[in-house]
Amino acid sequence: MxxxxxxxxxxxxxxxxxxxxxxxxxxxxxxxxxxxxxxxxxxxxxxxxxxxxxxxxxxxxxxxxxxxxxxxxxxxxxxxxxxxxxxxxxxxxxxxxxxxxxxxxxxxxxxxxxxxxxxxxxxxxxxxxxxxxxxxxxxxxxxxxxxxxxxxxxxxxxxxxxxxxxxxxxxxxxxxxxxxxxxxxxxxxxxxxxxxxxxxxxxxxxxxxxxxxxxxxxxxxxxxxxxxxxxxxxxxxxxxxxxxxxxxxxxxxxxxxxxxxxxxxxxxxxxxxxxxxxxxxxxxxxRGPQAFALPPHGPFPRPRPLLPPPALPARPPPLLACPIPPPQVTPPLPLYPQDSYFSSDHVFQSDEFYIHSDDPPPTHTGYTFEGDFSFYPQPPMPNFYPPCYQRQAPVVHRGFQRHAPYGPYMRWRERPRRPQRHAPACQESRPQ
Structure with missing residues (x-):
């Protein structure tokens, strides 16, 4: 419903x-x-x-x-x-x-x-x-x-x-x-x-x-x-x-x-x-709170979009689709200041990515990795269809075109009538 x-x-x-x-x-x-x-x-x-x-x-x-x-x-x-x-x-x-x-x-x-x-x-x-x-x-x-x-x-x-x-x-x-x-x-x-x-x-x-x-x-x-x-x-x-x-x-x-x-x-x-x-x-x-209580007046809240904003590249973070490499014994890395792009919950290996340029990283946090980073081999990009709730104003679509009368309502006598069950044997004139 x-x-x-x-x-x-x-x-x-x-x-x-x-x-x-x-x-x-x-x-x-x-x-x-x-x-x-x-x-x-x-x-x-x-x-x-x-x-x-x-x-x-x-x-x-x-x-x-x-x-x-x-x-x-x-x-x-x-x-x-x-x-x-x-x-x-x-x-x-x-x-x-x-x-x-x-x-x-x-x-x-x-x-x-x-x-x-x-x-x-x-x-x-x-x-x-x-x-x-x-x-x-x-x-x-x-x-x-x-x-x-x-x-x-x-x-x-x-x-x-x-x-x-x-x-x-x-x-x-x-x-x-x-x-x-x-x-x-x-x-x-x-x-x-x-x-x-x-x-x-x-x-x-x-x-x-x-x-x-x-x-x-x-x-x-x-x-x-x-x-x-x-x-x-x-x-x-x-x-x-x-x-x-x-x-x-x-x-x-x-x-x-x-x-x-x-x-x-x-x-x-x-x-x-x-x-x-x-x-x-x-x-x-x-009355106390009951089931089906309507929210307060105003626009209904919409779920958070699954995709990034339109200005950003329409693809998910590549790390989510990359297979996690098996654990390897490597020498400990020197400590560096915490970067906003990296999470302390995951340890990245030095051969997972390489940097093309020495420009400073972008300041916005809307996306995890930008075009400055490249992964080898590149994982296949999944097909993400836009969710239905991104439509701003849902519209009721009619399955077939309704007969449009001249006015807002159709007159009774213009409606198709049910066929008679038994046709008369002969046509008789109505009394005047």
């Missing part, structure tokens, strides 16, 4: 329309993506906890939220949108994977000016906990209806990424779980975990059958429960940044985009996956 900068994310999602559908966990996915399109920083405690605000990092609340009423019922709505000159990201809050509201969302996307390029979606916890005893069976049926409907509605160029539900904690205190749900007692944690596992297996199989992409978040975060928040459902800012990098890498692979060649941003596995105490909700300033 490669760590991406905000400038590289902007180029990867240039002229892209991204739609995020899901619950409060995917609202944080939307927020982290919007933040990463503008800044190289993490979400704060307040940004993770707040819902339905009028504006977040230059985005706009379109429907629901504070424009209506904040509540935890199944009819809660929240639609957010972030739009810049070349980026469009929209979020729809879902409480059920397929319903009349979801059908209205699909119709809104289809009738809009622009077609979505990416749809990131998940809906599971509300489906298996808020709709009665038969919630799991109805969830399976709704999944079939959803994927069948999206197969008909979405253009062929649209990338649908279905995310499996993330792991749950041992103690769940989420507000969306009521004390009683339609006459039955509150669902237990063990039962809810079992339903989530079954729902993930079925959604994975159903999405794969329809040839949609699946990102198994339950697998990737199964050993990272110490990054869970105190309610046992939501995750901290480090987990969401890791999730964003996974999604962006998946998009780049699907579009044939070559990401910058940089050392992978892989933290210590023991620090990431080691079992630890679940974090409680507390301000970010009061």
């Amino acid at each position: 490669v760590r991406l900068l905000a400038s590289e994310v902007q180029q990867l999602l240039h002229n892209k329309y991204v739609v995020v559908l899901g619950d409060s966990v995917h609202r944080a996915v939307y927020k982290d993506l919007v933040l990463l399109l503008q800044k190289d920083c993490l979400l704060t405690y307040k940004q993770l906890r707040t819902k339905g605000e009028l504006s977040f990092e230059k985005d706009q609340l379109m429907k629901g939220g504070l424009l209506d009423t904040l509540h935890n019922r199944t009819d809660y709505r929240e639609v957010r949108e972030f739009c810049s000159d070349h980026h469009l990201v929209r979020f729809y809050f879902l409480t059920r994977v397929y319903s009349e509201y979801m059908e209205s969302v699909l119709e809104e996307l289809q009738s809009g000016t622009h077609a979505p390029d990416v749809i990131i979606m998940n809906s599971c916890l509300w489906d298996v906990s808020r709709y009665g005893r038969n919630s799991l069976s109805s969830y399976k049926q709704n999944l079939e209806n959803l994927f069948g409907r999206m197969d008909q509605v979405l253009p062929k160029s649209c990338l649908l990424v279905w995310n499996t539900a993330m792991p749950l904690g041992d103690k769940i205190k989420a507000a969306f779980l009521p004390q009683k749900c339609k006459g039955q007692a509150r669902i237990s944690v063990a039962t809810l975990k079992k339903r989530v596992r079954q729902a993930n297996l079925y959604s994975h199989a159903e999405a794969t059958k329809r040839y949609f992409d699946v990102l198994d978040l339950n697998f990737h975060f199964r050993q990272a429960k110490k990054h869970l928040q105190g309610d046992g459902v939501h995750w901290n800012e480090h987990a969401h940044r890791r999730l964003s990098y996974m999604l962006l890498a998946h998009m780049a692979d699907a579009w044939g985009v070559e990401l910058p060649h940089r050392d992978p941003w892989e933290p210590d596995l023991e620090a990431w996956e080691s079992p630890g105490q679940v974090e409680g909700w507390q301000p970010q300033a009061n």
Whole structure:
């Protein structure tokens, strides 16, 4: 997994329309993506906890939220949108994977000016906990209806990424779980975990059958429960940044985009996956050092170059490649003042080199030996390729040329549509 900068994310999602559908966990996915399109920083405690605000990092609340009423019922709505000159990201809050509201969302996307390029979606916890005893069976049926409907509605160029539900904690205190749900007692944690596992297996199989992409978040975060928040459902800012990098890498692979060649941003596995105490909700300033803490603002430090500066000869010190001669019994040499070119750890023999001129040695210490010294026999010069990190500004290269529309986004009706499965037997005129 490669760590991406905000400038590289902007180029990867240039002229892209991204739609995020899901619950409060995917609202944080939307927020982290919007933040990463503008800044190289993490979400704060307040940004993770707040819902339905009028504006977040230059985005706009379109429907629901504070424009209506904040509540935890199944009819809660929240639609957010972030739009810049070349980026469009929209979020729809879902409480059920397929319903009349979801059908209205699909119709809104289809009738809009622009077609979505990416749809990131998940809906599971509300489906298996808020709709009665038969919630799991109805969830399976709704999944079939959803994927069948999206197969008909979405253009062929649209990338649908279905995310499996993330792991749950041992103690769940989420507000969306009521004390009683339609006459039955509150669902237990063990039962809810079992339903989530079954729902993930079925959604994975159903999405794969329809040839949609699946990102198994339950697998990737199964050993990272110490990054869970105190309610046992939501995750901290480090987990969401890791999730964003996974999604962006998946998009780049699907579009044939070559990401910058940089050392992978892989933290210590023991620090990431080691079992630890679940974090409680507390301000970010009061938290101790954690894994994946970003460096302070400013340019990222680069490794020291392996090659000498450009002004010096581009070759390594010859002594590094010379074979060490076998030890020989020689008379002791007279003591001379210590020279900056010689190390006291190595004894040089008098026949190893000879001096061409009597000029004083150069004063700079950037290179061990200069042209005044010659070795016999000359060792073969190795081939040193310039390291990839010497590039001043890594650029995202596209694997293929994307169709460039007239405006920043392509209109829905200009997209290639899926071919009809069965052609009509005869052409009939439409009623006027």
